[in-house]
Amino acid sequence: MIRDDCLEADRNDPLAAHRQQFVLPDDVLYLDGNSLGALPRATAAAVTRVIEQEWGARLIRAWNDAGWMDAPRRVGAKIAKLIGALPHEVLCADSTSINLFKVLATALRLQAERPQVSMRERRVILSERSNFPTDLYITQGLADWLGGRYEIRLVEFSEIAAAIDDSVAVVVLTHVNYRTGAKHSLTPVTYRAQEAGSLMIWDLAHSAGAVPVDLNAARADFAVGCGYKYLNGGPGAPAFLYVADRHQKAMVELRFVQPLSGWMGHRAPFDFASTYEPARDIDRYGVGTPSILALAALECGVDTLLAAGMEAVRAKSVRLTELFLRLVEERCASHGLDLVTPRDASYRGSQVCLAHEHAWPVMQALIARGLIGDFRESREGPGILRFGFAPLYLRFVDVWDAVEALRDVLSTRAWDKPEFQQRKRVT
Numbered sequence: 001m002i003r004d005d006c007l008e009a010d011r012n013d014p015l016a017a018h019r020q021q022f023v024l025p026d027d028v029l030y031l032d033g034n035s036l037g038a039l040p041r042a043t044a045a046a047v048t049r050v051i052e053q054e055w056g057a058r059l060i061r062a063w064n065d066a067g068w069m070d071a072p073r074r075v076g077a078k079i080a081k082l083i084g085a086l087p088h089e090v091l092c093a094d095s096t097s098i099n100l101f102k103v104l105a106t107a108l109r110l111q112a113e114r115p116q117v118s119m120r121e122r123r124v125i126l127s128e129r130s131n132f133p134t135d136l137y138i139t140q141g142l143a144d145w146l147g148g149r150y151e152i153r154l155v156e157f158s159e160i161a162a163a164i165d166d167s168v169a170v171v172v173l174t175h176v177n178y179r180t181g182a183k184h185s186l187t188p189v190t191y192r193a194q195e196a197g198s199l200m201i202w203d204l205a206h207s208a209g210a211v212p213v214d215l216n217a218a219r220a221d222f223a224v225g226c227g228y229k230y231l232n233g234g235p236g237a238p239a240f241l242y243v244a245d246r247h248q249k250a251m252v253e254l255r256f257v258q259p260l261s262g263w264m265g266h267r268a269p270f271d272f273a274s275t276y277e278p279a280r281d282i283d284r285y286g287v288g289t290p291s292i293l294a295l296a297a298l299e300c301g302v303d304t305l306l307a308a309g310m311e312a313v314r315a316k317s318v319r320l321t322e323l324f325l326r327l328v329e330e331r332c333a334s335h336g337l338d339l340v341t342p343r344d345a346s347y348r349g350s351q352v353c354l355a356h357e358h359a360w361p362v363m364q365a366l367i368a369r370g371l372i373g374d375f376r377e378s379r380e381g382p383g384i385l386r387f388g389f390a391p392l393y394l395r396f397v398d399v400w401d402a403v404e405a406l407r408d409v410l411s412t413r414a415w416d417k418p419e420f421q422q423r424k425r426v427t
């Protein structure tokens with residue numbers, strides 16, 4: 001394989017034209033779209049329009065005239081198409097952390113209200129030890145707040161299915177692991193949880209916009225996800241949450257609310273009633289006033305994926321990660337890299353992670369020469385070089401050039417300089 005083969009692959013790539021939709025600096029190879037998606041070309045104009053023509057010209061009237069009030073549902077309905085949900089099952093709001101709090105509280109309450117088949121009380125919240133920290137912290141915070149009623153059980157990735165039994169109230173998992181790129185089988189795990197009488201919450205932070213997800217086909221209960229990674233919504237973009245239609249109905253029937261009962265989740269916020277009465281639909285997951293500027297940016301990001309379609313995105317993602325792995329195996333052998341991500345594409349998301357004894361300075365040296373990936377600490381062993389592959393704007397030739405940069409940095413020990421040792425606040 002030579003560089004020309006990659007250029008040829010780009011010429012035949014059905015998604016090649018989509019790269020034009022993004023602003024990308026010429027001197028950068030961007031393999032970090034899993035951490036912060038690139039800037040869509042449409043975003044600046046869309047946000048400027050909201051600022052000048054809506055906020056500036058219409059002032060407060062824009063809440064009604066410019067569709068501001070509908071934005072969390074409108075953008076939610078667009079994300080629903082990417083994750084196999086119905087339009088009224090998804091809302092854009094808050095951050096992933098806050099959304100997880102809301103759906104976890106709902107799931108625990110729903111479980112407590114259900115007639116239980118077994119006499120055993122369900123006191124366990126099951127998750128994965130290597131889950132993203134905020135998911136574990138939110139779970140710990142809520143469990144602690146509930147006064148020790150729940151026990152958190154953490155197991156390894158491969159032990160999940162075996163750990164689900166009739167003591168488990170809720171299973172909280174991230175579909176694609178942020179540090180390894182390993183992907184759970186969403187439908188079988190959901191099925192396994194439900195068969196045991198548990199409720200299942202999926203965090204789709206590294207899936208939405210990266211791998212096709214069909215929540216309805218899996219009969220998924222709850223999900224949350226992130227707007228600023230593969231959805232290209234911009235730094236700190238609003239997150240989203242999914243609540244299956246049947247659970248929304250159950251909440252109405254059983255008359256309970258999610259605990260962050262802010263006025264945006266009220267049935268009629270502008271009645272200014274003194275008593276909280278929840279909206280009867282997914283709007284009840286709203287809390288405070290939505291960020292309209294941020295939603296305008298997120299909508300542009302989501303539109304870039306809708307234009308391409310998730311099947312095409314996944315097909316290219318698999319080709320990009322396969323190419324990267326093959327080139328690393330061919331050209332970077334004997335440089336002390338260990339593959340952390342599953343070699344079989346059906347078990348990984350859209351990122352590849354390589355452990356290396358000097359991962360931090362190696363990544364700093366790569367960034368200094370324009371190849372942007374990132375670094376993640378590892379509990380067990382050496383640190384991890386993480387490379388994300390966003391198929392809408394990454395070319396096959398970029399993969400070639402990235403592996404060349406990696407090979408060069410490793411073989412010349414270009415990383416072994418004092419300036420690459422200094423840790424930064426954000427890695």
Ligand SMILES: *Cc1c(COP(=O)(O)O)cnc(C)c1O
Nearest residue numbers: 095096097132134174178203205
């Ligand atoms: C990125 C990420 C988050 C981010 O949470 P925020 O509250 O938006 O900061 C949460 N969960 C997972 C699995 C992530 O990868």
